[in-house]
Amino acid sequence: MIKKCDHAGCTKAGTCRAPKSRDLKEYWFFCQEHAAEYNKNWNFYANMTADEIEDDWERQTFGAPLRDKNAANADAADYVKFINDFISGRSEFDRRPAPSKTPGPVTAALKTLGLAPTAAWRDVGVKYRALAKKYHPDTARGIDNAAAEFAKITAAYETLKKYFGKK
Ligand SMILES: [Zn+2]
Incomplete structure (x- = not known):
């Protein structure tokens, strides 16, 4: 059985999947038209501060925001240096368009x-x-x-x- 579009009042088939939140665990099912509308308005980082975006990226990449990691690994100076070097390289890389x-x-x-x-x-x-x-x-x-x-x-x-x- 095909689910109906999750958009209120829409009776078309919900064939397009769209994430409900940033953790990407739950999804809406929309018809094509409403999926397009939703995707246009839905910005993954729309309501986050720069720090939150950074933390989010670090959490996905390292399993924790670096601020926490730095505290937890206060002794592991090499590790922290490695990460910081990586981050500074990355920020420069991120400013560039794809190759x-x-x-x-x-x-x-x-x-x-x-x-x-x-x-x-x-x-x-x-x-x-x-x-x-x-x-x-x-x-x-x-x-x-x-x-x-x-x-x-x-x-x-x-x-x-x-x-x-x-x-
Ligand atoms: Zn719809």
Whole structure:
């Protein structure tokens, strides 16, 4: 037997599932039209503060908000450092669109520096410094195309600097 749409007064078949709450344990069953309407209005994080969103993400990822974890693992300095490094890398990563949406020149610039499409800004900095040292006209010895390489990686670096919003 097919359930009726959960939307009050609607008599169509409830064939579309929509989560009732953030824990995704309970669902409404709507007809297509009401599911579309519900999904449009339903924002997973709509009524949460930034801290609550962060806690929620951490709870899903680590099993507890980091504030609690930090207290519980006060001794485990390495662990906390690892997590914090991960978080700071993640926040940078989160500001970027998915690699498939990365603009072409940015993808090319990452490639020029030999970086993965998902590289974060600090990866760019580290890689650029290493390459700049290698190819800088003042320090490059025995590399024929050093000046051209240096210009190339510097242009790539400038592109990425702009892309990551760095000054
Ligand atoms: Zn309906």
